[in-house]
Amino acid sequence: MGEVNGSLDVLGDKGAVDVAVAASEGIARLEAVRFRAIAQLGRHRDGASSVVQEVAFALSVVDGHAGALVSVAEALTTRLPRTLGLMDRGVVDGFGARKVAAATSWLSDEDARAVDVLLEGRNSEQIRKAASHAASTVDRDGASRRTEHHRAGRRLVVRQGEVGVASIEVEDGPVEKVTAAYTRIDREARALKTGDEPRTLDQLRADVALDLLLGGQGGKRERCEVFLYMDLATYLGVNEDPAELAGHGHIPASLAREIAAGPDTVLRRIITDPLSGQVLDLGRDRYRPTAGVGEFVRVRDRECRRPGCHRVAQACDLDHVVPWQFGGHTNADELIDLCRRDHRLKDEPGWTYRLAPDGTLTVTTPTGQTYDSSPPPLHEPRVADEPPPF
Structure with a gap:
């Protein structure tokens, strides 16, 4: 990398542009290879959700991005061969290919191929407009279907x-x-x-x-819950360690204290292992009913336990790692939080989930790849002889 950077330093402006163009063309060709590989995985696997999750794991991308890659890969290798060929030539990149796939998604396979033939290499916005115009030309009576298709995708x-x-x-x-x-x-x-x-x-x-x-502006305000993880020393202002807002991530100590001081805030004591930072128990000192196993598991896990999924645990399903019908037990050692999609994925062929005694969840995909997930510690582990920070 250092040699490449050094050689770029001696380029003039035109040379720099030429290198950038060549790199972009090479990236487009590699993206075409990636789309073909993803499409092959889809052809060999029953269940689109399983393919999307495997791609999300393997490429370290969020599920929405993985789903888009799978959808575009299928379209390029079946309905849009010319666009895929333009990628092989470095003329169209992956972003442009996604524009073509989106503009033709509502067309029949025959009409999509007719549009594909009309396209030529342009920038992504020109490709989007050209694809939309070509689609309208091929299917002049499809305006109602296009409108229905797009409105059905609301979310x-x-x-x-x-x-x-x-x-x-x-x-x-x-x-x-x-x-x-x-x-x-x-x-x-x-x-x-x-x-x-x-x-x-x-x-x-x-x-x-x-x-x-939230039901404001004179209306009845709904009671809403957010889950804020903050140690006592930070709450008291003794230190400025960041807190964690479930589903979002870390936030500054000052913002955490502001949220915790809200008029409707309910504080809950969480007991942790001082050496590991892991949640051990929930305190009982609050006005609401005592917590059960489910509440403990959700507080411990904080998010969906599938690696890479950040769905807040309070919106997830409690699931037995060992299925109940095969001898699983309903206790904190055998329960994890999985969002509804990942809960269903767990039961698809080829996926295995194992929970170690230390809480590490190991997910094995149908291709034999393994990914680990552990509940994050609530605070940084402390040395055994280290005094408390207050």
């Missing part, structure tokens, strides 16, 4: 952002409802923008939208 998505922030988005919502919702949000935000209001209009729109979702 709500949460995206974790930088520390302490996240986004919630309605993707492909009905245009009339999205427009009406924005109009209401904007109207209420502008009504709050008085002379002494320090928030910007954008900030007010965001706050109004979240308040409406």
Whole structure:
């Protein structure tokens, strides 16, 4: 790598551009190889979910990205051979190929191939427009089907952002409802923008939208739960160790204390092993009923235990690692949290799950690859003779 970087230093501007172009063409060719390999895996495996999860594991990508790779690989190797050929020539990259696959997804195989023939190498936005135009040309009567297809794909998505922030988005919502919702949000935000209001209009729109979702703005507010993991020393301000918000990740100590000081906050004592940081027990000192095994397992695991899945444990299923019908026991040593999708995946052919005494979960995929998952410690392990931090 050092030799390559050194050789690039002597290039002029034109030489640098030539190298960038050559690298991009090489990447496109490698992406074509990757799509063919993924498509072959799909042909040899029953169950799309199993293939998606295997790809997510192997390539260390999130499930949504893995699903898109599997879908595009299938389209390129069956319906879009010309686009795949353009990738082999380095003319179209993987991003452009995904645009073509999306623009032709609602077409029949015959019409998709007809569109594929009409395309030529362009940048990704030109490819998207060209593919959409060609699809409309091939199937002039398909506007209703296209609209129905896109509206049927509506979904709500949460995206974790930088520390302490996240986004919630309605993707492909009905245009009339999205427009009406924005109009209401904007109207209420502008009504709050008085002379002494320090928030910007954008900030007010965001706050109004979240308040409406949570039942605010004069309506009955729903009781919502978030799970914040913070040690006592951080809560008391003795140190500034980061806390963890389930489903999001680490947040600064100052933000954690602000959340913990909320008027509706319920604090719960969690007992940990000081040497390992692992959860041992839940304290009973709170006004709600005492916790059962299920609550302990969810607090211990914090997220879905399938490696790479970050679905918060409180939204997951409790699952026996050893199936109940085969002698499994309903206790904390044999229960784990799995989101509904991964719960179903566990029962598909070729997938095996083993839980070691130390809590390490080992997942073996149908191709024999193994991946480990352990509950993260609640705090950094401490030396045996180290005094408490307060």
